[in-house]
Amino acid sequence: MADTFHTRSQLDVDGKSYRYASLPKLGERFDIGHLPYSMKILLENLLRHEDGVAVLPRHIEAVAKWDAKAEPDTEIAFMPARVVLQDFTGVPCVVDLAAMRDAVVKLGGRPEQINPLIPSELVIDHSVQVDVFGRADALDLNGRIEFERNRERYGFLRWGQKAFENFKVVPPNTGIVHQVNLEHLARVVMAGDHDGEAWAYPDTVFGTDSHTTMINGIGVLGWGVGGIEAEAAMLGQPSSMLIPQVVGFKLTGKLPEGSTATDLVLTVTQMLRKHGVVGKFVEFFGDGLRHLPLADRATVGNMAPEYGATCGIFPIDAESLTYLRLSGRDEAQIALVEAYAKAQGLWHEPGAAEASYSSVLTLDMGDVRPSLAGPRRPQDRVLLEDVKENFRDNLDPLIAHRGPAAEHVPAVADYKEEGGDQPQAKRLAAKPVSNITLDDVQHQLCDGSVVIAAITSCTNTSNPAVMLGAGLLARNAVAKGLKAAPWVKTSLGPGSLVVTDYLQKAGVLDDLEKLGFFVVGYGCTTCIGNSGPLPEAVSKGIAENDLAVASVLSGNRNFEGRIHPEVKMNYLASPPLVVAYAIAGTVDIDLTNEPLGTGSDGNPVYLKDIWPSNKEIGDFIARTIGPEMFHKNYADVFKGGTRWNNIESPDGELYAWDDASTYIKNPPYFDGMTMDVGSIDDIRGARVMGIFGDSITTDHISPAGSIKKDSPAGRFLQSRGVQPADFNSYGSRRGNDDVMVRGTFANIRIKNLFFDGEEGGNTLYFGAPGSNEAKPEKMSIYDAAMKYKADGVSTVVFAGKEYGTGSSRDWAAKGTNLLGIKAVIAESFERIHRANLVGMGVLPLQFRDGENAKSHGLDGTETVDITGLDDGKAKAAKVVATRTDGSRVEFSANVLLLTPKEVEYFRHGGLLHYVLRQLAAKETS
Structure with missing residues (x-):
């Protein structure tokens, strides 16, 4: 490594010596004292990786002289210290690595060239579904079903754990990846050997x-990337990025009585979405x-994708050390964390001088009020007192096809205990109603009925305050004689085994269970759509x-069709409010x-009668959580239980693909690949696969x-x-391209504007x-793509x-590629x-500002030419859309190949192709 x-x-x-790239020494040459914490992390990363090729002195100088107000225009190469994967995104990553081993051999290389060069840890947390709920054996039965469904995938991951170096797997029923990352995997400061010397450097992470971004809460700079970018990092390839702007978010005061971290993060999300932070860092x-x-802090950092930022980071301070000690980290x-952070000027003290930021927002946390978000986007915050009005405002579009808006009728306030021929309580929200029978008792469902109430998602299940808050609220509710409405599917998915331990120690798990909130599994469950039937x-x-029913969940996303295909309205809420609803x-x-x-x-x-106080x-x-819980639950975290260790898995450096498998398949990306590099050519005579509106999510695409x-x-x-x-589920089959390409653009809620708002892919x-067909034929996007x-x-x-x-689903891009879609032209x-x-x-x-498909009069019947790409050198392309009558629409569109490295990737046909050719060239040179 160079050291210009x-x-x-x-x-x-403590008697150990470490080499490090000193920021204070650089500060003798440049004024870096004003840099935000996150920019100092980037700066250290460049200093340590200076090599005269990917990282040059000018890159270091550009960050050292960072202009907070300047628009990003300088490319740098960032190399994370480690990679974290979950199984939905991790399985296709390992599939790609296995396929790359086959491909590199065909190109003249060796299998072991394809091997993670930095610590890479996969946590299996996305596969458990809420098939069984509301009973004491739900955890065991859901676990059994999970292993039966995913035995082949898990066998493949066990092969990967044996075949690849620097790759570890945390088995199922341990916890959610981000919580395991926070509670155990995060180092905050790394200690590693480089060229025979011990080095200390910041813990930074890419995650699939x-x-x-939840890990930003403890001062670790990390963000989500696509699987292909993670694979490149695992193989030692730095990630190209533009030096970002950094938005400062100043927090004052403290949360008032009755408000939670969930209410805080929903407020922050709304503010930052309105401000606009896409592509920027946010620093608190x-x-x-x-x-x-x-x-x-972790709760706030977790939802950076919801407010649109690359990361939402907090500095290292005394609270960071308190948490490391609480979670059982080695003294x-x-x-090392404390000494390194102080030596580098990364340590935060109250009252310290403020850094320079591109812009600053301020929030007095004393103004935060109880809130939910919904019914379909996490940034759409609604005050608790306004939820009823919000529901009714959003109801009419969902029931418009049923005729005149339904007449609202007063809610029936109370209900009787189960038993005999007395009906269970029913609460009527709006006509029409559906009579249903549960356990021989008749009830009525209507628009607005909550049919799913789930304590789920890393966002909140990592936070003892809201989890114990939910437990204490349940205790108070049970003491009052309240029960959950019988039509509600209740579930509790703790973020880790530690959470269950402290709920039990606090004596509130029994109370949650009395309301139906039995532990159903340790994974993301309802938050990612694994809500079960x-x-x-x-x-x-x-x-x-055709009722417009609702879910209330302590998740981070509530996009259309995500939570459950039969549930049209979804509200994000704190765990205590989940119990209340x-x-x-x-x-x-x-x-209220x-x-x-x-x-x-x-x-x-009333809710106020059972809401626990902040002091309680x-x-x-203070009484229930201690280091011993973390020591016990993470002692053998990579070992797994009997079910995991009894799964059969093959051996060998190359994976033995099974052509009969519908889970794991050698993908076609490298078929026929040679060492020859292509070019970026114009696109001519293309047909329009779809015209889509705003906020098309990766849930819609894949x-x-x-x-x-x-x-x-x-x-x-x-x-x-x-x-x-x-x-x-689709997620469980991400290792098979035949399934996934057919699932691309297949979401039941996606709306192709070809069909005037009709849902479906x-x-x-x-x-x-x-062919001069007189009339185009309507069919699935997959079928049309194959034709x-x-x-x-x-x-x-x-x-x-x-x-x-x-x-950050890589399959949203992989599927787009395999469908033959050459370009996506969007407003942003x-x-x-x-x-x-x-x-x-x-x-x-x-599109240029203010332009879109509608402004150009496009309806999808056109053929499209995209020209002037100039092998990736052009910043803008000419788009010509030719209508069926021969008339033409011409406009310019910006080419979003943002860095020279991205242009190079594109010429190779993609990032993985680039990496493969680089490795094969080293072997044959």
Whole structure:
């Protein structure tokens, strides 16, 4: 490594010596004292990786002289210290690595060239579904079903754990990846050997889940990337990025009584979405940090994708050390973190001088009020007192097809105990109603009925304050004689085994169970759509009158079609509010003024009557949580239980692909690949695959939920002998491109504007060139794509703003590539998805400001030429859309190949192709 600025120094900690790249030494040459914490991390990364090729002195100088107000225009290479994966995104990563081993051998290399060069850890947390709920054996039964469904995938991951160096797997039923990362995997400061010397450097991380940003809460710079970018990092390739702007978010005051970290993060999300932080870093500072526990910081950092930022980071301070000690970290590691952070000027003290920021927002946390978000986007915050009005405002579009708006009727306030021929309580929100029978008792479902109440997602299940808050609220509710409404599917998915331990120690797990909140598994469950089936009677009731029912979950995303295909309205809420709405049974209620129900004494019970105080919650945290819990639960975290260790897995450096498998398949990306590099050519004669509106998410593009029997993927699986009961989910089958390409653009809620708002993944096929079809044929996007590929016709997609928001699913880009879509022209892109498209050889283009498909009068019947690309040198391309009558629409679109490295990737056909050729060239040179 080069050291142009002479920053190599030595740090002695408890008798051990470490080399490090000293920021204070660089500060003798440049004024870096004003730099934000996150920019100092980037600067150290460049100093340590200076090599005269990817990192040059000018790159270091550019960050050292960072102009907070300047628009990003300087490319740098960033190399994370480690990679974290979850199994939905991790399986295709390992599949790609296995395929690359085969490919590199064909190109003259060796299998072991494809091997992670930095620590890479995969946590299996996305596969458990809530099949069984509301009973004591739910955890065991869901675990058994999980292993039966995923035995082949898990066997493949066990092969990977044996075949690859620097690759570890945390088995199922341990916890959610981001919480395991926070509680155990994060080092905060890394200690590693380089060229025979011990080095200390910041812990930085790429994760194949967008909520990797949760780790920002403890001062670790990390963010979500696509699987292909993560694979490149694992193989030692730095990631190209523009030096970002950094938005400062100043926190003052402290949360008031009755408000939670969830309410805080929903407020922050709304503010930052309005401000606009896409592609930017967000950094939290201010005196309010002293009142913000580490778990609350992690909650705020977790939702960076929801407010649109690359990261939402907090500095290292005394609270960071307190958490490291609480979570059972080694004292020597804690000493290293403190010594290194102070030596580098990365340590935060209250009252310290503020850094320079590109812009600053301020929030007095004392103004935060109880809130939810919904019914379909996390940034759409609604005050608790306004939820009833919000529900009614959003109801009419969902029921418009049923005729005149339904007449609202007063809610029935209370209900009787089960037993005899007395009906269970029912709460009516709006007509029509569906009569259903559960356990021989009749109830009524209506618009707004809560059918799912789930304590789920790393965002909140990592936070003891809201989890114990939910438990104490449940205790108080049970004492009052309240029960959950019987039509509500209740579930508790703790973020880790530690959470269950402290709920049990606090004595509140029993109370949660009395309200139906039994532990169903340790994984993401409902938050990612693994909510499982609703009771048959509830499903029939919803279908009977096409009801607009609701879910309330402590998750981070509530996009259309994500939580459950039968649930049209989804609200994000804190765990205590999830419990409250399970009792209420409807969102057509003002919990600040209307009673949850009637207590056993015959009196109405209000939310304020059972809400625990901040002091009570704090006292329980102090009494119940300690390092011994973390020591016990993470002692053998990579070992796994009997089920895991009994799974069969092959041996060998090359994976033995099974052609009969519908889970794991050698992908076609490298078929016919040679060492020859291509060029970036113009696109001519393309057909329009779809025109989409704003906020098309990766859920819309590559769904992770259930596979419908009559969908292209469902028909394919049945043709391979898989029965619908054994379909599993799209997410679980991400290792098989035959399934996933058929699932691309197949979300039941996606709207192709070809069809005036009709939902479903369909398009129009205009026939082969020269066929002169009188009428285009309506069919699934997959079927049309295969016909166009057979015709030798390229396709393109038009879209609106924020295209590709949501989870960082590489399959949203991989599937787009395999469908033959050559370009996506959108008003704006989510950061990760744009990078993923580039990595898979799909060209992202952006309309000029104020322009879109509608402003140009495009309806999808056109053929499209995209010219002037000039082998990637052009910043703008000419788009010509030719209508059926021969008239033409011409406009310019910006080419979003943002760095020279991205242009190079694109010429190679994608990032993985670039890496393969580089490795093969080294072997044969």
